Amino acid sequence: xxxxxxxxxxxxxxxxxxxxxxxxxxxxxxxxxxxxxxxxxxxxxxxxxxxxxxxxxxxxxxxxxxxxxxxxxxxxxxxxxxxxxxxxxxxxxxxxxxxxxxxxxxxxxxxxxxxxxxxxxxxxxxxxxxxxxxxxxxxxxxxxxxxxxxxxxxxxxxxxxxxx
Amino acid sequence: xxxxxxxxxxxxxxxxxxxxxxxxxxxxxxxxxxxxxxxxxxxxxxxxxxxxxxxxxxxxxxxxxxxxxxxxxxxxxxxxxxxxxxxxxxxxxxxxxxxxxxxxxxxxxxxxxxxxxxxxxxxxxxxxxxxxxxxxxxxxxxxxxxxxxxxxxxxxxxxxxxxxxxxxxxxxxxxxxxxxxxxxxxxxxxxxxxxxxxxxxxxxxxxxxxxxxxxxxxxxxxxxxxxxxxxxxxxxxxxxxxxxxxxxxxxxxxxxxxxxxxxxxxxxxxxxxxxxxxxxxxxxxxxxxxxxxxxxxxxxxxxxxxxxxxxxxxxxxxxxxxxxxxxxxxxxxxxxxxxxxxxxxxxxxxxxxxxxxxxxxxxxxxxxxxxxxxxxxxxxxxxxxxxxxxxxxxxxxxxxxxxxxxxxxxxxxxxxxxxxxxxxxxxxxxxxxxxxxxxxxxxxxxxxxxxxxxxxxxxxxxxxxxxxxxxxxxxxxxxxxxxxxxxxxxxxxxxxxxxxxxxxxxxxxxxxxxxxxxxxxxxxxxxxxxxxxxxxxxxxxxxxxxxxxxxxxxxxxxxxxxxxxxxxxxxxxxxxxxxxxxxxxxxxxxxxxxxxxxxxxxxxxxxxxxxxxxxxxxxxxxxxxxxxxxxxxxxxxxxxxxxxxxxxxxx
Numbered sequence: 014x015x016x017x018x019x020x021x022x023x024x025x026x027x028x029x030x031x032x033x034x035x036x037x038x039x040x041x042x043x044x045x046x047x048x049x050x051x052x053x054x055x056x057x058x059x060x061x062x063x064x065x066x067x068x069x070x071x072x073x074x075x076x077x078x079x080x081x082x083x084x085x086x087x088x089x090x091x092x093x094x095x096x097x098x099x100x101x102x103x104x105x106x107x108x109x110x111x112x113x114x115x116x117x118x119x120x121x122x123x124x125x126x127x128x129x130x131x132x133x134x135x136x137x138x139x140x141x142x143x144x145x146x147x148x149x150x151x152x153x154x155x156x157x158x159x160x161x162x163x164x165x166x167x168x169x170x171x172x173x174x175x176x177x
Numbered sequence: 178x179x180x181x182x183x184x185x186x187x188x189x190x191x192x193x194x195x196x197x198x199x200x201x202x203x204x205x206x207x208x209x210x211x212x213x214x215x216x217x218x219x220x221x222x223x224x225x226x227x228x229x230x231x232x233x234x235x236x237x238x239x240x241x242x243x244x245x246x247x248x249x250x251x252x253x254x255x256x257x258x259x260x261x262x263x264x265x266x267x268x269x270x271x272x273x274x275x276x277x278x279x280x281x282x283x284x285x286x287x288x289x290x291x292x293x294x295x296x297x298x299x300x301x302x303x304x305x306x307x308x309x310x311x312x313x314x315x316x317x318x319x320x321x322x323x324x325x326x327x328x329x330x331x332x333x334x335x336x337x338x339x340x341x342x343x344x345x346x347x348x349x350x351x352x353x354x355x356x357x358x359x360x361x362x363x364x365x366x367x368x369x370x371x372x373x374x375x376x377x378x379x380x381x382x383x384x385x386x387x388x389x390x391x392x393x394x395x396x397x398x399x400x401x402x403x404x405x406x407x408x409x410x411x412x413x414x415x416x417x418x419x420x421x422x423x424x425x426x427x428x429x430x431x432x433x434x435x436x437x438x439x440x441x442x443x444x445x446x447x448x449x450x451x452x453x454x455x456x457x458x459x460x461x462x463x464x465x466x467x468x469x470x471x472x473x474x475x476x477x478x479x480x481x482x483x484x485x486x487x488x489x490x491x492x493x494x495x496x497x498x499x500x501x502x503x504x505x506x507x508x509x510x511x512x513x514x515x516x517x518x519x520x521x522x523x524x525x526x527x528x529x530x531x532x533x534x535x536x537x538x539x540x541x542x543x544x545x546x547x548x549x550x551x552x553x554x555x556x557x558x559x560x561x562x563x564x565x566x567x568x569x570x571x572x573x574x575x576x577x578x579x580x581x582x583x584x585x586x587x588x589x590x591x592x593x594x595x596x597x598x599x600x601x602x603x604x605x606x607x608x609x610x611x612x613x614x615x616x617x618x619x620x621x622x623x624x625x626x627x628x629x630x631x632x633x634x635x636x637x638x639x640x641x642x643x644x645x646x647x648x649x650x651x652x653x654x655x656x657x658x659x660x661x662x663x664x665x666x667x668x669x670x671x672x673x674x675x676x677x678x679x680x681x682x683x684x685x686x687x688x689x690x691x692x693x694x695x696x697x698x699x700x701x702x703x704x705x706x707x708x709x710x711x712x713x714x715x716x717x718x719x720x721x722x723x724x725x726x727x728x729x730x731x732x733x734x735x736x737x738x739x740x741x742x743x744x745x746x747x748x749x750x751x752x753x754x755x756x757x758x759x760x761x762x763x764x765x766x767x768x769x770x771x772x773x774x775x776x777x778x779x780x781x782x783x784x785x786x787x788x789x790x791x792x793x794x795x796x797x798x799x800x801x802x803x804x805x806x807x808x809x810x811x812x813x814x815x816x817x818x819x820x821x822x823x824x825x826x827x828x
Contacts, residue, residue, distance in 0.1 A: 039467045040471055045471045045473075047474070048473075048474025049474035052481075087478035090478060092545075093538065093545045101535065145476070146557060146560065148473060149553075149557060152477055152480075163542070
């Protein structure tokens with residue numbers, strides 16, 4: 014079933030600068046930047062918290078309405094990890110109500126996305142261009158640790174062997 | 178004539194004295210001289226010509242050429258003198274010709290200026306001409322060896338001079354006649370004609386003893402006056418015709434350049450097409466790169482999904498759940514042992530964990546991971562390839578756009594209007610030439626008529642008796658001179674015919690050896706006016722009409738020069754500047770094989786790009802010397818000539 018969560022941001026200024034009014038960036042749709050921001054924010058364990066007078070924008074798009082499957086799947090995967098990490102880290106109780114968990118996880122997802130977007134903007138400022146391969150290489154090694162943070166260590170085969 | 182050495186002294190890039198030994202063995206006629214652009218290759222070539230013939234042109238032009246010949250540093254250093262000396266062997270005599278330009282010291286080399294110029298000639302160590310600036314004194318020495326007109330076929334720049342030989346001009350015709358020794362016979366005929374006139378005048382002014390005789394002589398004088406006037410008019414018309422033909426040649430050259438513009442337009446069209454194709458590919462690649470860049474988020478995420486799929490494989494665990502349930506139900510382990518209480522508790526804990534919410538979330542994450550089918554490694558690889566191709570295309574486009582701009586600028590300089598105007602000028606000049614020819618024909622008829630009257634009077638005089646002794650004497654000399662002149666004319670015609678056929682045969686033979694289309698071309702035909710025509714199976718056409726490529730044109734000219742040199746009344750070295758630059762590989766290979774046969778001494782000034790290693794190896798077998806023109810290390814504007822780096826295989 015498609016995710017009905019709304020994509021939005023407290024950093025509308027960045028989305029306007031990077032997606033709406035820039036020729037320096039490749040993005041056509043705001044959700045494209047959101048996916049990148051969410052991945053980077055999650056991997057860097059960074060969140061951009063909503064502050065006073067700093068409200069969320071209107072919804073850009075609902076995840077389920079994104080037409081590019083790659084983006085929808087990536088967002089859903091990261092979201093599944095964010096949810097798992099909240100429980101795994103003990104930040105929420107294991108028996109938390111699923112609805113509450115989803116709300117909290119999606120808020121965290123938005124916070125990661127805003128932090129990641131902010132990071133992308135700063136890096137492009139420093140480097141002078143949007144370096145895709147650089148972004149991928151910089152972050153790909155963080156995945157095993159971050160997945161372990163969310164899901165626990167990979168399962169071992171001993172679990173299905175003789176109990177001894 | 179064989180050159181033994183040349184010594185440059187403060188001439189162009191050759192500061193102070195630079196002496197070059199050019200002696201060649203009989204079986205190794207070549208001297209190879211390698212030089213990069215602007216090192217002194219053309220200065221070497223021009224220096225030889227300067228020494229033997231001085232500079233050509235008006236007084237102002239000669240002065241400017243002399244000024245440029247003075248080495249800049251030598252002018253600053255106040256070395257007083259620029260000179261080129263050539264030592265050569267001619268019919269067992271050793272000659273040294275030295276041509277000098279004097280100058281004063283200047284602070285700014287741009288201000289350098291020649292004071293005067295002279296030439297000295299020594300023959301076997303004895304002074305033949307001493308510090309002379311009178312051309313006729315020097316010409317008396319050089320003309321029997323190699324007159325300047327003939328030198329054009331021995332010293333030439335293959336890029337420019339050869340093209341001139343493809344155009345029929347009076348100058349080239351004279352040069353050809355000089356080379357073949359025909360000019361000397363013609364000079365003798367002219368001398369006899371002049372002598373005949375003088376004897377006739379003396380006859381006419383000699384004292385007569387008979388009145389009627391005296392009257393007829395007066396009539397004859399009047400006839401001769403009219404005849405001289407007509408001949409003078411004919412000479413003027415011929416001169417006008419020659420000038421018009423020269424102008425026509427210039428117009429045809431300009432039209433030829435416009436033809437080059439058409440070639441450039443075609444090249445411009447090709448370049449535009451290539452630019453369009455590359456721009457289109459670039460747009461596609463940029464779109465694809467944008468597409469891939471927009472996938473930045475999924476691409477980074479795909480690394481994570483791939484890790485989850487590889488390391489969090491729950492298929493076996495799901496199976497494990499079934500196994501644990503089965504073991505618990507049966508009470509027996511798969512190894513056959515019975516389960517005790519602790520074993521059962523442990524298995525139940527595991528079963529509970531497998532069914533926990535956390536595990537469910539992990540399974541869900543893996544499920545989500547499986548949906549991101551991106552192939553991130555391929556995408557990254559594709560991105561790198563796309564990016565590289567974009568750089569290549571942008572680089573290619575920069576080069577192509579620069580070529581396009583250059584071509585557009587060159588084409589702008591010659592417009593359609595120029596073409597029309599030149600065509601019109603050509604028509605007008607052709608009409609003018611035809612009119613002049615017609616006028617010359619009229620004059621010839623008038624001269625013929627006057628000559629008829631003259632003949633009639635002459636016959637009348639013959640029939641009269643009573644001529645004085647002086648009259649008889651000068652009349653006899655006049656008639657004798659006239660018969661000698663006719664004999665020489667007859668000799669010349671026979672000589673021209675035999676030489677021309679011989680040159681034509683050798684030119685054709687050489688051309689067939691050198692051309693890359695020996696199946697198409699039968700040979701070269703030379704008209705009585707020394708116009709070159711290309712013979713094919715089906716037709717004989719003028720070279721310009723045949724419109725061969727630049728390379729083929731050069732080959733025709735080379736063949737013609739070879740033909741002339743083979744039958745020349747004079748033997749001289751061949752000095753070629755930039756010998757192969759316009760030729761394709763096949764023509765080039767043929768010509769390289771031909772060089773050793775070209776003359777008894779062949780000096781080749783070449784750019785390193787003109788000859789490959791294997792060419793050098795081949796030519797080295799026939800080369801007595803292989804030299805290199807270099808810059809002096811401590812003086813970037815000064816050149817020196819030393820044994821070449823590429824002469825390793827010289828034998």
